[in-house]
Amino acid sequence: MTMTVHVDIVSAKEKIFSGLAEMVFAPAVMGEVGISPRHAPLLTTLKPGEVRVQIDPKTEESYFISGGMLEIQPHTVTVLADTALRAKDLDEAAALKAKEQAEALLANKQSDIDYAKAQAELIEAMAQIQAIEKLRKRIK
């Protein structure tokens, strides 16, 4: 019997593949790696590319991933696929945007952000009107 290794390919959105395979090929940053069962523990990042899973000598399945992480334990291989292109400067830009968003929020005094406050005031006013109406009725 040939040796197999358990392979899991997952992304944040879904489970892509889970099962046994004889060999897995993945596009690591340092070049493509081929993983056989009982590979030494390895942790690496993946480039966008194709992950090929050889289930037996005749069947091979391939999945395209846009980067991610690869973890290898002697009997399991885990591919954590990204759902988006990642790059340092892209992440940086996204972080900057989030910061700006927060600053805009704090700077913006008259917008729908104050809606909650207005709503609270409205409820208070309505309660007052109701109380006044009740008083009027009693006087009548």
Next chain:
Amino acid sequence: MASGKEIRGKISSVKNTQKITRAMEMVAASKMRKAQVQMEESRPYAEKIQKVIGHLANAHPEYQHLYMQSREVKRIGLVVVSSDRGLCGGLNTNLFKFSLNQMKQWDKDELDVSLCTIGSKGSAFFKRVGAKIISQPESLSDTPNIEALIGSVKVMLDAFTNGEIDQLVLVYNKFVNTMTQQPTLEQLLPLKAEENEDLSHHWDYIYEPDAEDVLDSLLARYIESRVYQGVVENIACEQSARMVAMKSASDNAGDLIDELQLAYNKARQAAITQELSEIVAGAAAV
């Protein structure tokens, strides 16, 4: 007593409100199912990455990543996940109360708190109470992408790296079932290692290209996935809370309509009786 016409107007306005609440209830019910599926789908990734982190904690790395070192806590980063829209019962209010209590506790211990608010209800609330918001993603839809969170999470991670915060905490509503949502607090950073006896023999990974780079991207993804999981769960909570709130609103509207109908009938009958007695009295006079 109010006249018949007045009551009729009120009845029709309550009926209109009931139509709206009933429609919202149904929309929320179908969205809740979708949100639950979304929650299930993102679970395998969270579990796998958790497992990898577990392995990592039990390995004996030559390089200790900053995220794994705990230091004296003086400043705290808090990620609050709330909904974008209201009309979902006490869901957000409970969460904010829970976070405020926690923040008061931290305040007592003289800890400084910086916030990352996800969801516009949270931004509005914490802005009003004057909290320090340092990061906020653009508004998320009902089907958020993990990409939308990358930026705002990175701000918090950078703050941790630069020593602006010493601990990162996540607050969100945990989905227990349709009726129950539990405000929950989880520590994201520093990572708490769970010791596992079977694995703790002496070994380490081979890192390609090097430990620092690999761990950087792995841990960033891990934190993002935890936050994403929180967001997805919060959406499921929001929809189910809205469904329940709208259901009780529709029921209340129904009760109100019944009462008004009764009052209307009484008023109508009184008017008829009065008219009759007037006619009879008129006839007798002639």
